[in-house]
Structures are given as C-alpha cells and as structure tokens.
Amino acid sequence: MVVPELRPWQAARPQVERIANAVRPRLARAGAAARPRVARLARALRPRTPRLPRPGAVRTWQYTAGAATAGLALAAGVVTAAGPWDANGQRTAERDRAVALEQPGGADHGRSGTTAGTARPAPSAAPVLVGLDGPVAAVDTKKAAPDGKPLSDVLKPLLGAPALGGTRAAAVVDVATGKRLYDTDADEALTPASTTKIATAVAALSALGPDHRFTTRAAIEGDTGELVLVGGGDPTLTARGRSDGWASLRDLAAHTAQALHRRGIRKVTLSYDTTLYSGPQLHPIGVNDNLAPVSPLIADEGRTDGSSSGPAPRVSDPAKDAASKFAAFLKDAGITTTPPGPSKAGTRAQTLATVASPPLSDIVERMLTNSDNDIAEALARQTALTSGQPGSFAGGAKAIAARLTKLGLPMSGASFHDGSGLDRDDRLTAGLLTGLLVTAGDPARPGLRPVLTGLPVAGFTGTLADRYTDSAAGVVRAKTGTLTGVNTLAGTVVDADGRLLAFAFMASGTTDPLAAESALDKAATALASCGCR
Incomplete structure (x- = not known):
C-alpha cells in the first residue's frame, strides 16, 4: 500500500489502532501483573529508536512486529509512538547499515551467488526479550488458568477434535524461559506442509545473515561482445513497473x-x-501453480496473471522469460539484441550493471507472510551454496538440516526434501517447530528476528488475514501449513498474562481442510485466553 500524501506512521495508525483495540481487553484481564511488563517494554524500546521511519511504501502490518518479538501484542501502540520500525518492518538503523554496506552477492561460476563470510547479527535489532527487569520466573504448568483449568485440560479436548484427523502432535513453549508447557507426541515426526518455511527461514538467516542481498548483473564478454544476463538467485526480481x-x-x-x-x-x-543452480528445476510435485521451475534468473516468480502471491499459472522457462523481458527493456533504451539463449559468463566478463535485492530480512518476512514457495526454494538453494552444497533440491535440504543441527535444535526424526514444504516426504516434529521459534526469539541471535516479525498476524495479514475474526485477532501470529490430508499451525501467541508462547499444532489424516483450520484456530485462541503460570 502506497500512501504518498501521508507519512508512514500516520498511514499505519488506523491499522495499529485496530490491533490495539483487539488486544486491549486482554490487558484488562491481565490486571496489574501485566501492566508493569508493558511499561518496562516501553522503556526498553524507546532508547533504541534511531529515528522515525522514512516516507514511502507502507506495509502497515509490520508495525505489529514488536508485539510478537517482545511477547506483548499491546506493544504495537508503543512501537507506533516510538517508531523503531520502518515501512518494511526493519529497524531503520539496520536498513541504513545494510544499504551503506552495499553488499553485492550474486557472484557466479565457482562462487555461491552470496556474500562470503559467516552470518552477522542485525546490528540494531534490540534484544527486547531481555532487560525487562531480569529473568522471568519458571512456569508451573499445573497451576490453574483463569477459568480454573490447567493448560493441558484446556488444549487436550480442542486438539482431540475429530476434524484434526487420526494423527496429531502439539507443543507449547514459553519463549522467555524455553520451558515446554504442553506436549502431545511433540517428538513424533509428521508432514509439516508449509510450516517447513520456518526451518528454511532460520537456516537461511543463520547461513547468510539478515543484511545479505542477492544480485542480478549484466556482463559483457570482452572478446565477443556478447551481453550476458547473469542470474544471482534473487527470487524477488521484478519486471513490472515500479x-x-x-x-x-x-x-x-x-x-x-x-x-x-x-x-x-x-x-x-x-x-x-x-549456472548458479544445479539439479532439476521442477519440484517433485511437477508442474504446479504453487511453484515455478526453480531458476536463479526469474522475474515476478514467472507468474503470468499479474498476481504477486498465491497460486498462479507460471511460465515453463523462467530464465528465458526474464531475458526476453530484459531484451524488450533494452530495445526501449535504444539497444537492439538477438533473441536470448542460454550461455555462461566467462571469468573475464566485465560487469556493466547490477541490481540488488532488499535485505534477506525483508525477503524472509515476505516468504513467511505470504507462504511464498518460490522464495522458500530459492533460500534453500542459497543456504546450500553458502554451506558448500550444490544449489539443488537435495543440496538445499541437506544444508538446512546441517544448519539447524549446528544451532542445537532437536533434529530427531526430521527429514527435509525441499525448502517450501510442498514435498509430502518432509518430516518435522512439533518440538522442532517450537524450538525454531524459541531460537528466533533468543536475545543472543537478533539476526533471526525476522522469523518472528514475518509470521502472519491473525485477522490482519498474509495467510491469516481471513482467519481469527474473534478476540485472538492481532494476538496470534502463526505460519500455516496445508496439504491434502495435512493441516498445521505454528507460531507465537500472547497469553492473558502478557507472556509470549511458541506453539506448534500438527494434524495428519484430515478430510475437511476448513474444519481442520477452524479446530487449530480454536486451540490457538484458547491458548491466547489462558494464563500459563
């Protein structure tokens, strides 16, 4: 959404007020115990504000990012007042530093197409899970919730709903303490569907760093004068207007x-x-509107209907399509070209021009919010290349698993075959999914924070925009996952005491996807209404 006549924080105010109105009753129920946490959050955030966001394109949902990260949805109002996020949901100082670095990436031919070196933390992402008057006390899962029921009594009947099929698994973890509060077969590996993207996001950010950019370049061969359009693996490259x-x-x-x-x-x-990528371009699911053939050179994800997210018909050869559009733009600029064909830029080819993607932090957020399969598969390949693996489906799967293992996550039973979760042979556990979310909220790993800020907001954004029209709107942030017979939901929720909880609900053998989604949403809503200490 572009609002040229308004400053970004002014344009975002109505959206933030809607979210604040949604969560205000929850603060009232929390009582005096929650109010000091809000005040401490406000004090923690205010000094870290570099300046107000710049005018420009406004994606108002990002102004709730602080709520998920800090564990208090009410912090959306605090974030608006303090203004630490820009229009793309990234701290302004972090973006300024990323721009100043002008990291090229996109190197080719024997290099990974990514900026070399280990991942660096986002320089200004505030560790908002610490500094709130010391550590949070351990949670007693047996203590009664506000309605007099333990957490297990609240969730067990909801997760046992017939709509969730014959196989279920669930886990709930306090993000601040890392303690598991609820467990139903949390270590059983099930098909995760698109919640796989949480793992892909953590792996990519860990491997590349949040400031990393992907570069597409045009190079000329000195001896032949051939102009080569070199794909650097940017999944967000566009051939449309602005x-x-x-x-x-x-x-x-x-x-x-x-x-x-x-x-x-x-x-x-x-x-x-x-040549940056290798192996088959076509996903094992075959030709499918959910994913274009995976290529390091692709414009607008190969979509043929003008859409920017969701299923859509795709071109069969994304690289040729992008090169043809590039040729048309050159013609408009007074350069005549031959019909483009495949080639390989030589090591002595001279770069004439480049364009770089937004920071990886932005790309990860877009992937998670829209459940973007094309971005997910590109990030899996980029993770592979940075990890010394081939840029293929197999290489990406191996690299993701290796990165998560290095982070100390529980990998027992986990099996990756792609980065998007479209492959039904993928296997993750509810314990791993909650572990990924807790790791993303670790104050010592600020570079992983886009995993939390990119989660769809219930009732407002992405794949949750049309769900949660009840009191959980604006409080639940979660990644959805849907395949035939599979429904999953994993994310964060602010409970009645203002605590940030990570949860993962997985169901296999479902027959009615809408009924299964409703059952999962009821469980997350109940979790939001529960006091878990």
Missing part, C-alpha cells in the same frame, strides 16, 4: 544501456546464465 524496493529488470536494462551507449554499442548478442 519495484517498490525490489530489484527491477527495467532498472538493470536502463543502466546496462547507458554503459553500452558509452562504449558506442547499439546492437548486442544477448544470452543468459543460470
């Missing part, structure tokens, strides 16, 4: 044409290089 911050093929063509004009060149042989 890019709103995403790398634009139109911009790349304009800069390339300028460089060619300076050389006195008006006609070139055009080719494109996709």
